[in-house]
Amino acid sequence: MAGAPLRGRRIVVACGLVLAFVLVIVRLVNLQVMQAAALTVKADRQHQKNVTLEGARGTIYDRNSKVLAMNMDVPSVFGVPASLGNPVAAARNLSPILHVKATELEKKLKQERHFVWLARKLDPEQGRRLERLGLEGVGVVMEGRRFYPKGPLLSHVLGFAGMDDRGLEGVELRYDQYLRGEKRAVVLQRDALGRAVFPKGLNEEGAAAGHSLTLTIDEVIQYIAEKELDEAVSRANAKSGTLIAMDPKTGAVLAMAVSPRFDPNTVGALAPDRWRNRALTDTYEPGSTMKSVIAAAALEEKVMTPGSMIYGENGQLAIANTVIHDHERAGWMTFAQMIQKSSNIGAAKVGMALGEWRVYDYLKEFGFGDKTGIDLPGEIAGLLRGPRQWGKRSLASISMGQEVGVTPLQMVTAVSAIANGGVLMKPYVVSEIRNAKGQLVAQTMPQAKRRVISADTARTLTTLLEGVVTGGTGGKAAIPGFRVAGKTGTAQKVDPRTGKYSSTLLVGSFLGYVPAEDPRLAMIVVIDEPRGEGWGGVVAAPVFRRVGEQVLNYLGVAVDEPVKLAMATVES
């Protein structure tokens, strides 16, 4: 009889349990099936965090792997005005560290905002001082900043990157797509305290840094070039100067200097005019340096030989109601002497002997009127009009380097063709691109554009250009122990006020290569608007000598002609 109530209770308990289980299962189905999608999203939002990682911008090295530009994480400081107890005291404490006026900081910290930037991309040391200060309501986040550790060195070629890590000038702009770090969205798991645990996939890597670039530039050669150019510009009290040194056999640029220089670390306050790379963005009338190209055409076309006689008209030649003058009154002279003494009348006559179309064709062949194709932004093609647009004096003018606009880069590329035996090379500044793991992505090989003159013509012309240095206008470019081939140039500039050639606004230049027999270095030096004596042989040729001597010594190039050693004497 006692079994009946016991069984009843068991049934009640069992029913209760079943009901409870049913309720649990219903709830489970409701959560796991009916609301599954919505709840999954909600849960993910609570314990997952989407972060966009951006890899550091790639490093730029010189040809010997010396760092020229690199990224570094630096502190940026922000304030949370709502969490600050005393904004006045905070501003006073922050001011000496951030180098910002306390009143300015105070104004920012009193704003009714949740977040305010106080200073961005500071030096690491400033970040450490802030940490020691430990102010509540002031935080630090790390951001990538571009550093140019060598200061102004190579600034016009390197260019610079902006606050957002985008290249704005120079190599930084041209190779921005390679230098830029990878952007990657990563999902982090968060614990109850909001700390990151680990990405969903344990093997997931951070965003890769950008590619690194290796330049053809040598920082030591660049330094020598900049130092000597700066000194020359300052000595001549000139407006500006440009110097390009190139390996004539490959077209690799070894140095490209523009004076005055600028520091890419502090570019903000400078006018764009200061960071323009004049070596390829500005044209000038080359003057007598162009005679080397006209001479190449005349020799190649067999219009002239080194011994051909030219009458110098005693220093005056009337053409198209104008008169061409020579600074030295000459009678009969050989073609070689014409080059050596840089006779305008001789060059005009050689041009006339060649004829308009042949002069134009050779200038085109040597690359004038076209971009060289160098891997730098902003290059211009210069000015070379076709013969149909020429006036009556144009042939004579162009033969002596007037009525034609060239860039220093075009000139040094052209003389490199003479130096290397007649082949026009494409100039370049980046030799290698490597990814963040150091694997080679791209490599620039020397690129020959075309043969412009024969090797025989180049050899003959080299002998003539050596004469310019040994007994002509380029004597100050002579380097002891080396045979130097080159040509001086002094061009009058057009005075913007009168629209006519000025007798005081000049461009002095020297274009040459060394050692003449087996050239390792082709170089152009252009000094714009020197005060006082503005002859190329006076203001530019000595720069060629000083740079050439130091660079050949640095490269360990052996002498190619006997040297007289100065013996030391000691008097007792």
Added chain:
Amino acid sequence: MKAVAFAAVTSLVLLFVWERVDIVRLGYHIERLKAQKVLLERERDELQVKLSGLTAPERIARLASDKLGMMQPEKGQVVVVNIEPEAPANPIAAEGEVRIARNMVPRRVR
């Protein structure tokens, strides 16, 4: 038999729980190491920038002239010559090129 089964099930449950806990612990450890790596990389980059600035040719040249009194060799003081391989004057300098530097000794003032 039952006891063995119970022990096996309990072990499996404990193994599962231990595994989960260990994954979380390792996760935190990995994050700590990653943060340490970032700090070390930052320090490396800072040192790299410093090194690059300190070895700038401009600075070296300035120190050489200002602190050590060094100067650029005068015209013709450094001559690089090719040594003929068949007649090496100095066995150490037999390979390729050798530099000869001659000092211009200043005249002694009496």
